[in-house]
Amino acid sequence: MNGGVYTITDENTVVSGLVGMGDRLFNMVFTRRPPQSMSRCISDPGYRAAARFSYEEASAQYKVYVERLHSAGITVKELGPLEDYPDSVFIQDTAVIGGGSRVAVLARFGAPSRRGEEGHVVSILSSMGLEIHPVKPPGTLEGGDVLVTGEGVVFAGLSSRTNREGVETLKTAFPNVNVETLNAKGLHLLSHLGYLGKATLISAEGLYDKSIFKRHGFDLIEIPWEERDAANLLYLGEGRVLLPAGYNQTRDLLEQHGFRIVEAEIRQFMACMGGVTCLSLPIYNIL
Helix, strand or coil, X not given: CCCCEEEEXXXXXXXXXXXXXXXXXXXXXXXXXXXXXXXXXXXXXXXXXXXXXXXXXXXXXXXXXXXXXXXXXXXXXXXXXXXXXXXXXXXXHHEEEECCCCEEEECECCCHHHCCCXXXXXXXXHHCCXXXXXXXXXXXXXXXXXXXXXXXXXXXXXXXXXXXXXXXXXXXXXXXXXXXXXXXXXXXXXHCEEECCCCEEEEECCCCCHHHHHCCXXXXXXXXXXXXXXXXXXXXXXXXXXXXXXXXXXXXXXXXXXXXXXXXXXHHHHCCCCCCHHHCEEEECCC
């Protein structure tokens, strides 16, 4: 079954899921086109220096990213840009959506300047007939701190953006999932920790204690510290991995483990401390 790319102009559009394929966690995602205001995104000097902002380049990189998902058979629902929110292209942070349970957790951003973005997905989630669990004060939770796996385990990161009250909302919303809480070693948990299918995770060498994952039956592939941002990758199912371009050691290592690598240049988004996972909001089959 092939995916497709759709532009949503009416955010009340009813969205239906697709039949699962292999060991893929999701078959449909939402994306949001980058705003011209992205030049004011939240970042720090180390990341900001990675690329001088160009709206044209960001738009071109976003388009290729969407095409990569489409080529993998994933249906992409595109949403329009939000100029009032410079970081809104990172739509993953707005919610955690369970396609199987018909439940969604609506984020409450830890970054005050991003609060309000989540309101632009509420009508979509409602139109899907989902039961919505909003994170309420003093709780905070951003989607980038939630690592969903195919083994019935979700790893939730405590970070500057997500706190214990926010994680409790996640646990309440998905009672049949084992939620393991750990301290994130980056802006978000997914900044430096990824899922590769078949109970396998990826992170930088020495960043996380392997025993945390082993007690849940997970193996950990460790990549060089200098390529730690490459762990923010997207597992497309059936051994295919969407990897940010330019991380050759990680690419070679994953190919040695039998993975098929698809690369996308996302330098403009990495300058805003974003990554491959951040640019899409999946409807998870297994939640």
